[in-house]
Amino acid sequence: MEVMSQPKYTGKRYRLDKPELLAPAGNLEKLKFAIHYGADAVYIGGQVYGLRSNADNFSFEEMREGVEFAQKYGAKVFVATNIYAHNEDLEGIEAYLRNLHEVGIAAIITADPAIIEIAQRAVPEIEVHLSTQQSTMNWQSVKFWKEEGLPRVVLGREVSFQEIAEIKKHVDIEIEAFVHGAMCSSYSGRCVLSNHFTDRDSNRGGCCQSCRWSYDLFEEAPSNDVWVSEEEAQNTPHALFQPEDNAFTMGSKDLCMLESIPELIEVGIDSFKIEGRMKSLHYVATVVNAYRQAIDSYMADPDNYVLKPEWVEEINKAANRPVNTGFFYDTPDHEDHIYEPEEKATPYDFAGLVLEYNAEDGKALIQQRNHFKPGQEIEFFGPGGTFFKQRVETIWDEKGNVLDAARHAMQRVVIKVDQPVRYFDMMRCKRK
Amino acid sequence: MVNKPELLVTAGSLNEISTLIDAGADALLIGNDRFGMRLAGSFSIEEIQEAVQQAHARQVHVYVSLQNLMSNDLLDSLPDYVKALGNAGVDGVEFNDPSVLMAVKTYAPQMKLHWNAEMTTTNYATANYWGRRGAKRVVFARELNMDEITGMKGHLEIESQVQVHGMTNIYHSKRSLVGSYMLHQGRPLDGGSLGKERGLFLLEGERPGEKYPIYEDINGTHIMSSDDICILEDLHFLLEAGVNSLKVEGLLKPLSYNETVVRTYRQVIDTYMADPANYSYQEQFMDNIRKIQDPERELTFGFFYKEQVY
Numbered sequence: 086m087e088v089m090s091q092p093k094y095t096g097k098r099y100r101l102d103k104p105e106l107l108a109p110a111g112n113l114e115k116l117k118f119a120i121h122y123g124a125d126a127v128y129i130g131g132q133v134y135g136l137r138s139n140a141d142n143f144s145f146e147e148m149r150e151g152v153e154f155a156q157k158y159g160a161k162v163f164v165a166t167n168i169y170a171h172n173e174d175l176e177g178i179e180a181y182l183r184n185l186h187e188v189g190i191a192a193i194i195t196a197d198p199a200i201i202e203i204a205q206r207a208v209p210e211i212e213v214h215l216s217t218q219q220s221t222m223n224w225q226s227v228k229f230w231k232e233e234g235l236p237r238v239v240l241g242r243e244v245s246f247q248e249i250a251e252i253k254k255h256v257d258i259e260i261e262a263f264v265h266g267a268m269c270s271s272y273s274g275r276c277v278l279s280n281h282f283t284d285r286d287s288n289r290g291g292c293c294q295s296c297r298w299s300y301d302l303f304e305e306a307p308s309n310d311v312w313v314s315e316e317e318a319q320n321t322p323h324a325l326f327q328p329e330d331n332a333f334t335m336g337s338k339d340l341c342m343l344e345s346i347p348e349l350i351e352v353g354i355d356s357f358k359i360e361g362r363m364k365s366l367h368y369v370a371t372v373v374n375a376y377r378q379a380i381d382s383y384m385a386d387p388d389n390y391v392l393k394p395e396w397v398e399e400i401n402k403a404a405n406r407p408v409n410t411g412f413f414y415d416t417p418d419h420e421d422h423i424y425e426p427e428e429k430a431t432p433y434d435f436a437g438l439v440l441e442y443n444a445e446d447g448k449a450l451i452q453q454r455n456h457f458k459p460g461q462e463i464e465f466f467g468p469g470g471t472f473f474k475q476r477v478e479t480i481w482d483e484k485g486n487v488l489d490a491a492r493h494a495m496q497r498v499v500i501k502v503d504q505p506v507r508y509f510d511m512m513r514c515k516r517k
Numbered sequence: 518m519v520n521k522p523e524l525l526v527t528a529g530s531l532n533e534i535s536t537l538i539d540a541g542a543d544a545l546l547i548g549n550d551r552f553g554m555r556l557a558g559s560f561s562i563e564e565i566q567e568a569v570q571q572a573h574a575r576q577v578h579v580y581v582s583l584q585n586l587m588s589n590d591l592l593d594s595l596p597d598y599v600k601a602l603g604n605a606g607v608d609g610v611e612f613n614d615p616s617v618l619m620a621v622k623t624y625a626p627q628m629k630l631h632w633n634a635e636m637t638t639t640n641y642a643t644a645n646y647w648g649r650r651g652a653k654r655v656v657f658a659r660e661l662n663m664d665e666i667t668g669m670k671g672h673l674e675i676e677s678q679v680q681v682h683g684m685t686n687i688y689h690s691k692r693s694l695v696g697s698y699m700l701h702q703g704r705p706l707d708g709g710s711l712g713k714e715r716g717l718f719l720l721e722g723e724r725p726g727e728k729y730p731i732y733e734d735i736n737g738t739h740i741m742s743s744d745d746i747c748i749l750e751d752l753h754f755l756l757e758a759g760v761n762s763l764k765v766e767g768l769l770k771p772l773s774y775n776e777t778v779v780r781t782y783r784q785v786i787d788t789y790m791a792d793p794a795n796y797s798y799q800e801q802f803m804d805n806i807r808k809i810q811d812p813e814r815e816l817t818f819g820f821f822y823k824e825q826v827y
Contacts, residue, residue, distance in 0.1 A: 138827050169636075169637045169639045169640075169643075169658075170639060170640050170642070170643070171639050171640055171661070171665055172640050172641060172665055172668055172669070172672075173665075174640070175640060175642050196637070197637075197639075197640070197643055198643050198646040198647070199640055199642035199643040199646060201646075202642070202646055218637070220586050222586060222587065222588050222589075223587045223588055223589045223591070223592055223614070223616050224589060224592070225587070225592050225615070225616035225619060225620075226587065226614055226615040226616045229615035229616065229618070229619060230615070241586070243586075243588075243691045244588075248588065248589050251589045252589070270690050270692060270694070271688050271689055271690045272586060272689055272690065272691065274636070274637050275586075275635065275636060275637070275686075275688070275689040276636075276687070276688045276689070277636050277660055277687045277688070278687055278688050278740070280660050280687075280820065280825060281687050281742060281743075282721070282724070284823060284824065284825050284826060285825065285826055285827055286660065286825040286826070286827040287827075288636060288637060288639070288660075289827040290827045291825070291826060291827030296688070298721060299721075299722065300719040300720065300721050300729075301719065301720045301721075301722075302695065302698065302717065302718075302719060302731075303717070303718050303719075303720065303728075304715055304716050304717050304718070305716030305717075305718070306716075322716075322718070325699070325717070326702065327702075330702050331701070331702075333694075333695075333698050333719060334698075335688070335690065335694055335738075335740075337692075412691070416691065416692065416693070417692050417697075418692075418693070418696075418697050418700065419696075419697035419698070419699075419700035419701040421692075421697070422692075422694070422697055422698075422701070424698070424701050
C-alpha cells in the first residue's frame with residue numbers, strides 16, 4: 086500500500102521556503118485587497134507593453150502608491166511587460182523600464198527577448214521573469230533562460246506535474262506556474278484568432294476571446310457518386326453536428342488547483358500564480374484568501390494537512406466558470422471544455438466594503454458595492470475566511486436617516502453587525 | 518542593387534521534390550511531425566537524406582522544421598535527430614524553442630539556424646537577439662504589415678524570410694479539440710481520422726463563407742486561416758526591401774497548385790531581377806493562380822495592409 090504522506094512528485098526547491106502566492110491586481114484598489122488578503126506578490130499592468138489593454142492599468146504614481154502599500158506587508162509588485170513588441174514599440178521601452186525601477190517595481194514579466202535584453206542592460210536591478218507567453222515546457226529551455234540570467238521562468242500551462250518535477254531536478258531556478266483562473270486553450274501567444282476575426286492584435290493586448298465563441302464544425306464531403314460532378318461534390322460539405330447539439334468551441338474550463346496544494350508544494354513550484362487582472366475585487370480577494378489559508382495550513386503541519394471544504398466553497402461564491410486541473414495530471418479532454426452556454430453571474434454579489442466599525446454601538450460604516458436592503462441575508466469575510474452570516478436590519482445614511490435600501494454605488498451607509506468587523510472586510514449577499 | 522532572393526516552398530513528399538524544383542524553387546522546407554510542425558507532409562530521416570541528395574544535385578537547399586514546442590520527452594531523442602539531419606547534409610533548420618538552438622549548436626553546428634516562432638516573431642531587435650545566439654535567419658510573423666517588414670531593413674543583422682503565399686496558422690492548442698467535441702456530442706470518432714486529409718473546417722456565425730480549416734495531429738489541434746495570402750502584386754516591395762527568402766506555404770494544397778504558384782513567383786522574381794528599375798506588375802502574372810484558386814478561399818494581402826488595433 087502506498088504511504089499516504091509520501092510525496093508524489095519531488096522536485097528541488099530553489100530559494101523560497103514557502104511558495105510565493107502571486108495575485109493579479111487590475112487596479113490600485115485590487116492591489117491593496119490582494120495583498121491584504123494574503124498575496125506575497127502581485128502583478129499589475131502599466132499603461133503600455135502589457136497584454137490587457139482593456140484593464141484599468143496603472144500610472145507610475147499609482148504604481149508608487151501600490152509599492153508603498155505592498156512594502157508594509159513585505160509584499161512585492163511585478164509588472165507585466167508581456168507583449169510581443171513590434172518595431173514601433175521598441176523605442177520607449179528603456180525609459181519605461183527605468184520608470185518602473187524608480188517607483189520600486191521588483192520584477193517584470195516578459196516574453197519578448199528584445200525587452201529582456203533592454204531590461205538587463207538598462208535596469209539590472211529589476212528581476213526579469215520569463216512570461217508564460219514563451220510556452221516554456223522543457224528543462225533545456227529553462228536552462229537556456231537561466232544561463233541568459235533570468236532568475237525565474239513562468240512555465241507554459243501545458244506542463245504536467247511530472248514534467249515540472251523533471252525541470253526542477255535539472256535546473257536550479259525559480260519556477261512559477263499558474264494554479265488558478267482562466268486559461269488560453271491554445272499555447273499562450275500561439276493564437277491570432279482576434280487578429281483574423283476583429284483586427285485586434287492578441288499578442289499586444291487586443292485579445293477578444295474568440296476561443297469562447299461558438300462555431301459549427303463541417304467536413305468536406307468528396308462524393309464517390311459518379312453522377313455528382315466534382316464541383317457539386319466539393320460544394321456540399323457535411324455538418325458534423327445535429328440541430329440539438331451544442332456548438333463547437335475552443336473555450337476551456339478554468340484552472341483550479343486548490344485541492345492539490347500538497348503536490349504543488351512538493352513538486353517545488355516556487356510561485357503559485359492566480360490569473361485575472363480583469364477579474365473583480367471580490368474574486369481576487371476571495372481566491373487569494375482561500376489559497377493563502379490552504380498554503381499556510383499545509384506549511385504549518387504538512388503531515389496532518391487536510392483540505393477544508395469551506396476553502397472550495399468560498400471560491401465558488403466568487404467564480405462563475407466550471408473548473409478543472411488543466412494539464413497537471415493529464416491532457417484536458419471533452420469534460421474540460423465549456424460547450425454549454427456560460428452562466429455569467431456569480432452566485433454571490435459583493436455588496437459592501439467595511440470602512441469603519443464602532444465597537445460601542447456595534448455599527449459598521451459600509452461602502453455600498455451592490456444593491457442590498459433590509460431582510461436580506463449577508464455574510465462578512467476577511468483575511469482568514471468567512472466570519473459570520475446575518476440579516477440586514479435597518480440601513481441608515483451617514484446622517485442617521487433611515488433608507489429603504491442601499492441602492493447607490495459607493496454610497497456610505499451604516500448597519501448593525503452581529504460581530505466585530507474591520508476595515509478591508511467585505512460583505513457579500515447571495516443572489517436571489 | 519538587390520541580391521536575388523530565395524524562393525522557398527514546402528514539400529509534402531519525396532515525389533513532389535522534382536516537380537517543385539522544376540517549377541523554380543530555390544529551397545525546400547520539409548520535416549517530421551514529431552519535431553516539426555504543420556508540415557505539408559512527414560518525412561522519415563531516410564526520406565530527408567534522399568530529399569537532400571535530389572535537391573543538392575540541382576543546387577537547391579533543404580531546410581528542416583524543428584519548430585515544435587519541445588517537451589522533456591522529446592529532448593532525449595533530439596541530439597540523435599539533429600546529428601542525423603547534419604549527416605544527411607540538411608542546410609538549415611527552423612526552430613522556435615531554445616532547446617533546439619542549443620542542440621544544433623552542439624551536435625550539428627554546420628546547419629544554419631532559422632528562427633521561426635510564427636506569430637510571435639514581430640521585431641528586428643528580437644531577431645538580432647537570436648542572431649547573436651547563433652541564428653542566421655528570421656522568419657517574420659504573418660501578422661506584420663508591409664511597413665513593419667520593409668522597416669526592418671537597416672536594422673536587421675541576419676537574413677529575413679517572409680511568407681508570400683498560402684494559408685497561415687491562426688491557433689494552435691495541445692488539446693484534442695475536435696475529438697473532445699465529438700465525445701461531448703456523444704458521437705465519438707470510431708477509427709476515422711481528424712487529420713489534414715479529413716477536410717474539417719469551422720464556420721463562425723457572423724462570417725458565413727469563411728471556412729477555417731481545422732485538423733489534429735500528434736502536436737494537438739491546428740486552426741488555419743480562411744484566406745490565402747498572395748503578395749504577388751506587391752512582391753517588388755519585398756524585393757526592394759532586401760528580404761532574403763520568400764516562402765510559399767503548400768500546406769493543405771495539392772501539388773499541382775503549389776507547382777503553379779512556385780512557377781508564377783519564379784517568373785515574377787526573375788522578371789523583376791532582370792531589370793528592377795523598369796519592372797512593373799502586370800495583371801496577367803496572376804492568371805494561372807486565379808484559374809486554380811479554390812473559389813471559397815479568397816486571395817488576400819493577409820495583414821500586409823491591414824490596420825490592427827489593441
